[in-house]
Amino acid sequence: MPGTLTTAEKIRRLPWLLWADLFNSVCALLTVFGSVFVLFLSALGIDKTRIGFILSLLPFCGLVAPFIASTVARIGFRRIFLLFWTGRKLMLALLLLTGVVHTRWGVTASFWWVTGIVFGFALCRAIAETGYYPWIQQIVPNSIRGRFMAFENTVILVASMMVMGAASYILDHVEGLHGFLILIGAGVVSGFACVACYTFLPGGEPVAPNRDEVPALTQMIGAVNDRDFRRFMVSLGVTSFALAFLTPFVPLYLKDEVGLTEGNIVLLTLCSNLSGLVFSFPWGWSSDRFGSKPVMLTGLAMIMLLPVLWFLLPQKSVWSLPVTAIVSFWGGAAWIGWSTGWTRYLFVNAIKEEQSAAYTAVYYSWMGLVNGIGPLLAGRFLDLCSGIHARYLFFNLSAYSAQFGLGLLLLIAGFILLRRIRSDSAVTARSFVGMLVRGRPLAAVESLVRHSLAKDETTRIATTRRMAESRNPLSHDELIASLEDPSFNVRYEAIASIARTTPDPKLTQALLQVLQGSESELCVAAAWALGRLKESTAIEPLREALSSNESTLRAAAARGLAGLQDADSVPRLLQGLSAAEPAAERIAYASALGSLRAGECLETLLLLLNQTRDVTARSELALAVARIVGGEGDYMRLWRGARVDRNTALAHALYALKRNLRAVEGQNSGLETQLEDWAAAFGRGDIVAGSEFIGGFLRSPLARQFADRVTTILEFCVATSCDSANAGDELLILALHVIGEALRRVRRSGPQKQHS
Template sequence: MFGQQEDQILVEASPLPIQEIPEDRALTETKLPATVTPDLKIPKAEIRTSLKALTTEGAFATVFYSIIGGALLSNFLLDLGASTVEIGLLASIPQLTNLLQPLGAFLGDRIKSRHWYSFLIFGSSRLPWLLIVPGIWLVSTSRIQPRQLVLLTLAIICLSNFMEALGRASFLSWMAVLVPERLRGRYFGLRNSVVTLTNLIGVPLLGLTVSKWPGGSLQGFGAVLVLGVVFATLSLVFQFWITDVNPQLVHAADSDTDHSSPWRKIFSFLKDGNFLRFLFYSALWSFAVNISAPFFNLYLLGDLNLDVSVVTLYNSLGAGANLLMLMFWGKLADRIGNRPLMISVGILVALTPLLWLEAGTAPIFLWAWFPLLHILGGATWAAIDLCSGNLMMGVTPLRNQSIYFAIAAAVPGITGAMGIAAGGYVATVTDFGGLPTAFALSAVLRLLALLPLVFVHERRSVRVRQLMKVLIPTLKRQAGAIQAGRTSLKPLPLIESEKEGSPASSSAQS
């Protein structure tokens, strides 16, 4: 079914009211600098096969990542007696290891195969998780203390994220070459929908397995962890069906190959004003979000003492809302741009933490309020996650793109870790009010973080005030179409795009 949907995305693209482009050209051409060798053009058939494999790879990998991140791992560490600071460290480690992404981008551009580099990096990052399984057995037989297993888990998290940080920018650059620019919103909407559907089905089952495992939740986590590593290995197998890309062909311009030093390439982003504005937004947004984001599950599991199966059920409701909205946001982003969506939906995301200030264990909260909060979060974050990645691809030049991607991850990684530390400090100081104060502070800072995004320029992006004039009527028409049984997204009224003469990013010049 998903393969047919991908074919429809590639062959039967819906009308694009802002700027028409021949469909075959959109599918078969990758916009490269004029000095780059034309050998990189990928045939349409290979693009289709690659996108199908990329979607399947994401579905298998998400089972693994849902186990080693989120409520399941937090519950595992809490069962071992981990403190609030250690739970915060669990979330900050991936942020800090993003500092290594520029190094990974530099190494990835030195090799001749995106595929084999990703295979080596991600294979090395996933297998060490199997060490936790004998650790659980040693704790169960009282041969080691639970505290030692907590330290082992944190060490594995450090090693795993260290390795993955070396491969993320290269993998993202690989996808940026394979996915046609004009179809990114729809394709990544579909891929994220498959990933979200996997989470929607898998996470509650995994949480129930851990909760009801005959030997206890620790052994249950060990069992699902083994299953997750198996799925992670299968995801690497599907990468063999993804067309390989030689990054050196992308950067094969004489000026870069023969004269530019590696350090000049790494710091070339400092001359790109539009990218710097996007980077400033990303840094502030990451700080504001991470003040509260890592602590929502902790609040449910620790402060309210809810069962892990209930928390994973809430997360699945959010995943379901995410799934239902992804394709809508993806098609809308292709028509009106990513930036206006990020601003308008970002306001809702910013205000969401305030809704957690009124919470408790009464039935109205357990069966109505918390499910609604997760549904709202899933629907709105679907737009933010999808559009953030697409906007980052849009504001970066193709040449040295992996370096730009790495910087765009490293800087928010630093500020995100700072946000986690600040949120953890506020949460542990009772004079500040604990976690509710962290939630309120996060909401205020999220609103402020949206201001730099207003000054980021995106090709084919409409102005926010123009968007709001047509978005609400369009949503009403779409809701009526869904009620009438018509699920296709109708084109938005023609909106004048930002003029060509406006300040553009270096990606437009490429």
């Protein structure tokens, strides 16, 4: 029974499922599915309407599923599947006699011979797959379904590339029907190997009859009445019909209109398989991580471009094959994304496991109907439009052009319907696509792979940093997981890395949990990081952290609130500044108030600057004062210049004041002459003589137009410069910056008193 299989037991048997599906895919490619079979039917001389009829038999037979679902469940999913899966391989073996039938009795007899074989094959397939889907749903755990599908697709695609490469060679070098019959024979052998592998899989036991059990028909009616399932089936049906209408005759379009040989057409499968090989694991991983719906919609959006690209292919040109190969590569990536998304959504979200037989019967019959109508109508449509041959501008118009246009409209309708189905994650298709283009997605994927393989602490720290540097949301979950790493250093690096990456509410929430944790060092780092992320949801927790018993956390919270530009916190920061005792905490409060341009604390900041001796701390306090005045960029430019060559930087700063001074006082300003002397003094290294510029500006009539805060700062600089113990370069830099800002404002506002 399904309940007797543990997840560990299921995973242990998955290699047999992998081998079985691998052999089955090879069989399908070389027999009745794929471009080989369509080209085989065309080589027999069968017209497009009849080809469409033959192809429609495969899905149409799926309509038997609702009528046999209860019987299949009672006999056993596994038993029925193996019996009829073997039967369908026996039917395929009869295709090997098609050459004899064609030679002796002609095209019509060949058509009916192939039709009978395909009908028998399709009927066995429909009965077998009625048991297959409930059985496989038991075997593959939902937690790894997306990743297993991705790995399985990768293996199958590698094998398919090898098989189709060989098939292309055979069709190019073996004339007539013999090449096709060789491929069909190889497919039949692979099919029997597939059946042998399936016999090693567990599960799928008979479901014992239960008198209290709801009848099968009632269960299927219940499945149809399931609103979410019904909406998904309608949406999937429209999209599947569009694809069934579009894709079966593409090989004939490439042969008739584009001018490719049969071998080249089969060879194009290598391009689509190579694309699937590259993108299979990313699609599967994404569906497990971000949900089925965004992956499904993204893949379908890519498929919607295919009809346009097919229409634009260069026809009967040297560029036909390479351009078609590029389009096939795009189509392979799109198709694997679409199939991974909708298949996972079907098994994980749409089908209820306790009623899987009824749900899969409805699904299988519905898909059989729409997928059968698609090629049937497409073949007839192409024959009816066969008279279309025209040229418009640079484009050749034919029956295939009309088919592509109609198919595109159907795909758009399917996309609109699929957008409305129930989401299985918080990630939308738009945000998922944004993840693929934001920052450096390839670097994010690389760092994720490296992080999953990292073992020692040093490597985990390095990969955590690389994930943040990619600035891509794909790595956000791993960054959050690193916050719980057993190593303290990795956790600390994770906080710093989150602060460097793109903001995300999930990251903010994770940092808030760290902020409220018990590790004081990490709490401090989290408070700092929250200020960098600019998320308003962090404001209230940071305000609460101002009441912490830890002075370092209070200081970090103050800096964080300043980073978030929380002006409403100014009163609490002023209160904290007056109550703080550790010098580092007071400087943190002062710096935060400066960032918030809280002019009411100016005198307190100047007093603290006068009391501070540490050079770095004085520089930070001077910057806080400069921020209150404004023009932080100009201040930092002057500060950097003074670190390289103090005298030259101060002299140039004074010379730079001349333009604004001349605009305010005119050409014959007395201050301008003095400014030349002060600048020359700085240039000679005479700091005492040069620093007289502060008093000179204060004594000039121009000072009456300065704001009160400017005058306060300049008076402080004059008073402090007289005390050699407290004098420093930061005061000269601050004074020059303040005067420069004041002159610019006087110039802009005219000769009236600036606002304080």
